[in-house]
Amino acid sequence: MLTDLFSPTVQHSLDLAGIFVFAISGALLGVRKNFDVFGMAVLAEVTALGGGLFRDLIIGAVPPAAFTDLGYFLTPLLATVIVFFLHPEVERITKAVNVFDAAGLGLFCVAGTVKAYDHGLGLTFAATLGLATAVGGGVLRDVLAHEVPSLLRWDRDLYAVPAMVGSTMAALLIRYGELNAQTSMVPALTAFALRLMAMRYHWRAPRAWHRRSAATEGPDGT
Template identity: 80%
Template sequence: MLHDLFNPSVQHALDLVGIFVFAISGALLAVRKNFDVFGMAVLAEVTALGGGLFRDLVIGAVPPAAFTDLGYFLMPLVATALVFFLHPEVERTQTAVNVFDAAGLGLFCVTGTTKAYDYGLGLTSSAVLGMATGVGGGVLRDILAVEAPSLLRWDRDLYAVPAIVGATIVVLSIRFDVLNAYTSGIAVLTAFVLRLLAMRYHWRAPRAWNRRSSTRETEKATAQ
């Protein structure tokens, strides 16, 4: 089904673009953490390929695409080299990087959902795994960098929600037998636009109702 939606060469090019921008975000975090070049490369690889690797292992698509396509492995190294030599300039283009990252999120949640369904998962499981494809690399990146994953932090703009919305559009299209390049494009665009709006207007998920503790109180308790 996946190969019926997009020309393979177009699909491959889109994958590489998504991998590249995800890798940029991983390498930039490594710079902020004062990691050496090896640490930068590790975070770049994990951020770019972690979600797809997790998906492929879950659905039994082995060896995973990350290990069978040399381009998938080399693209994060290209991103690492770019950040290593030009990280001040890359930092100044962070807005553009965020836009491409949002596009990669939209693309990966859709292709991840479709691939999971191709391998026999149900609609709900496919949507969940599609979301994991889009956000999984970022979670692994933050864990390796000894940070609370951005996905779980209330003070970060919505990230998983756009991915699950995009994945849901895909499974609904499958359910009603209307999945094609156009509906897939709508799913990608919806996730992309939602992520951009979340960044623009700082949309965040609600916290527990009638919370008694504040962030400051929590920090004091942790310090004690």
């Protein structure tokens, strides 16, 4: 099983760290939307676990990990409590939160690809589910919070593309039989670095061809 890349403890700690930073971003959006503490907790859980939940439903791994591992379930609640009491402080370190979020993106796109492949999916679909694991929670968060999903918006720094590169690299490593605990860090770190650079240099994906010139004058979706 490829999922046994790391000792279970190391893998679990990495998972919990990724879940924690994703949950922070969900709870912070709950504060910004003026939701109550329960709404914050729902957004935290959904952001942290939604992508993996979608993956597990698709590959038929039921009940999903989110409903069998207490640590997965309680970590977002811990993040909610922290944001509840300390959200101005958390907002002030948004930059640091974003760095951790980028780390979570890198970890999840690789872990998601490996788990999907282990359940028998082809490499293209494993990479797609790896991407969905990494970004799916954020989409669900925005849908529940009644926002345009920031993943789809033109005026946001690249988020999906780094995850796509990471999950594609992981799939290629599997394809050539080179995936192990050491090499799996390469796609994760690549996705992490690409996301950091996308934030630093405000990289964006292009919009439809003829639209570009007109849209800078009056974007209607922003």
